[in-house]
Amino acid sequence: MTKDMTKGSPIRLMLYFALPLLMGNLLQQTYNMMDAAIVGRFLGAQALASVGSTSSVQFLVLGFCMGMCNGFAVPVARYFGAGDYGRMRQCITHALVLTAGAAVILTASCAILCPQILRILSITDDIYADAYWYLLIIFLGMPFTLLYNLLSCILRAVGDSRTPFVFLAFSAALNIGLDLLCVLVFSWGCAGAAIATITSQAISGILCLVFIFHKFRQLVPTKDDRKLERSTFSMMLGMGVPMGLQFSITAIGSMVMQSANNGLGSVYVSGFTAAARIKQFAMSPFDAIATSVSVFCSQNAGARQGARIRKGFVQGLCIGVLYGICAGIVLILLGRTLSMLFVSADSVEVLDASAKYLRYMGYFFWCLGFLNVARMCTQGLGFSGRAVFSGVTEMIARIFVSFVFVGTYGYTAICCADQTAWIMACLYIVPMCIYCIRKVCRDMGKENDPEEAAV
Incomplete structure (x- = not known):
C-alpha cells in the first residue's frame, strides 16, 4: 500500500513509516547475529573469525549495491510525490536495467578477484580456506541481493515499508532454518552459512517481484514506460552511483581498519567480530529513522513543500540523537553480557576484547543520530554527490587511525577508530545538509511563504 507523505503530521508519518523498517532492520540483524552465533557456537571461535574477517569487504561490495538501489529510488519517490506516475515508472524501468548490468559486472569481477581481496585483508593461513569459500559464495549470490534491495527500495519510495518487512521476516526465518540445516545436518561449515544466506535472499527477492506484479x-x-533514454540513464546513474560510492568509500576505511585488526591475532579478530555484530544490530534504528526522513524529504521536495522538509529534518534529528544516547548507555553497561551471545564464557580474552570495543563506542553513539539523518536527508533531496564527501571523511579518519596509532596502541586504537570517523563526518555533513535544505527551499520560491510556514 503506497503512502503519500506530503500531508499530515511529519513526525507521525515518519514514525509510522519507520516502524516496519525498524522491525525489518532488527530482524535482519537478528538473523545475522544468529548466523554468527551458530557459526561461533557450533564451529568455534576460529570459524567465527573466518566469517568476521571478511565483513568489511562484504560491506564494501554489498554496501555499494544497497546504496545504488537507494539512489535509484530517490527519483521514484520524487515523481510519486509530484503525482507524475508515468515518469515514475520510466525511472523504475531504467533502475531495473542498470541493476541487472551491475549484477553481472560485480558478481563476475568479485568472484575472480576473491583471492586477491583476502590477501589485501591480511587473512591468516589458519582461517583462509573458510574465509575464501564463505566470501566467494556471498559474491555469487549478489544478483539476488540486488534484486531484493532494489524492489524493497522502490516500495519504500512510494511509502510502503510494510511489504518489504513481511518478505524480510520470511527471509530471516528461512535463513535461520537453512543455517541449522547446512551447518549442523550437512556439515558444510562456513560455506553452509553463506549458502543459507544467499538462498533465503534469492527466494525473498523472487517472491517480492511476483508480489509487485500482482498487487502493485x-x-x-x-x-x-519501457522506452530507454540516455538522459534518464544519466539521471539515474547520477543518483545511484554516488550513493553506492558513499557506502563503499566508508567501507574502504573499515577494510583498512579490519586489516590492521586482523594482524593483531585471532583473539582480537573474534572479539571484533562479535562486537561488530552487536554494533550492526544497535545501528539498525538509525537506518530506519534516516531512511524515513529521506523518503519524507524526497516526496515533499517533489510536492514543493519546503517548510515540511525543514520540520521533518529537525524532528528526525531529535529522534536519532535521543536513540543514540539510550543505545550508547546499553552498550557501555551490557557490552560483555551481549557478547556472550556469540562467545562462550570461557573465552575470557575474546569477551574482554568485544566488551572494550562496545564500551568505547557507546560514549559516542549519539553522533550517529546526526550523521545518518543528515546524510540521508541530503541524499533524499538529490545532493548525492555532496553526501559522498562525508563517506570520504570517514574513510580518511579510519585509515589515519589504523596507520598511525594501531602500531603503538594496538587494539585500543581500533576501538577508537569508528568514533573518530563519525565525529569528523558530522563536522561536514550536518552544515552541508542545512545548506542543501535551504537551497531547495530557496529554489522553490517558498522560503517566506507564510501559508506554508504555518504547516
Missing part, C-alpha cells in the same frame, strides 16, 4: 500494478512499467 501502479509500479509495473507499461509498454510506453
Whole structure:
C-alpha cells in the first residue's frame, strides 16, 4: 500500500513509516547475529573469525549495491510525490536495467578477484580456506541481493515499508532454518552459512517481484514506460552511483581498519567480530529513522513543500540523537553480557576484547543520530554527490587511525577508530545538509511563504 507523505503530521508519518523498517532492520540483524552465533557456537571461535574477517569487504561490495538501489529510488519517490506516475515508472524501468548490468559486472569481477581481496585483508593461513569459500559464495549470490534491495527500495519510495518487512521476516526465518540445516545436518561449515544466506535472499527477492506484479500494478512499467533514454540513464546513474560510492568509500576505511585488526591475532579478530555484530544490530534504528526522513524529504521536495522538509529534518534529528544516547548507555553497561551471545564464557580474552570495543563506542553513539539523518536527508533531496564527501571523511579518519596509532596502541586504537570517523563526518555533513535544505527551499520560491510556514 503506497503512502503519500506530503500531508499530515511529519513526525507521525515518519514514525509510522519507520516502524516496519525498524522491525525489518532488527530482524535482519537478528538473523545475522544468529548466523554468527551458530557459526561461533557450533564451529568455534576460529570459524567465527573466518566469517568476521571478511565483513568489511562484504560491506564494501554489498554496501555499494544497497546504496545504488537507494539512489535509484530517490527519483521514484520524487515523481510519486509530484503525482507524475508515468515518469515514475520510466525511472523504475531504467533502475531495473542498470541493476541487472551491475549484477553481472560485480558478481563476475568479485568472484575472480576473491583471492586477491583476502590477501589485501591480511587473512591468516589458519582461517583462509573458510574465509575464501564463505566470501566467494556471498559474491555469487549478489544478483539476488540486488534484486531484493532494489524492489524493497522502490516500495519504500512510494511509502510502503510494510511489504518489504513481511518478505524480510520470511527471509530471516528461512535463513535461520537453512543455517541449522547446512551447518549442523550437512556439515558444510562456513560455506553452509553463506549458502543459507544467499538462498533465503534469492527466494525473498523472487517472491517480492511476483508480489509487485500482482498487487502493485501502479509500479509495473507499461509498454510506453519501457522506452530507454540516455538522459534518464544519466539521471539515474547520477543518483545511484554516488550513493553506492558513499557506502563503499566508508567501507574502504573499515577494510583498512579490519586489516590492521586482523594482524593483531585471532583473539582480537573474534572479539571484533562479535562486537561488530552487536554494533550492526544497535545501528539498525538509525537506518530506519534516516531512511524515513529521506523518503519524507524526497516526496515533499517533489510536492514543493519546503517548510515540511525543514520540520521533518529537525524532528528526525531529535529522534536519532535521543536513540543514540539510550543505545550508547546499553552498550557501555551490557557490552560483555551481549557478547556472550556469540562467545562462550570461557573465552575470557575474546569477551574482554568485544566488551572494550562496545564500551568505547557507546560514549559516542549519539553522533550517529546526526550523521545518518543528515546524510540521508541530503541524499533524499538529490545532493548525492555532496553526501559522498562525508563517506570520504570517514574513510580518511579510519585509515589515519589504523596507520598511525594501531602500531603503538594496538587494539585500543581500533576501538577508537569508528568514533573518530563519525565525529569528523558530522563536522561536514550536518552544515552541508542545512545548506542543501535551504537551497531547495530557496529554489522553490517558498522560503517566506507564510501559508506554508504555518504547516
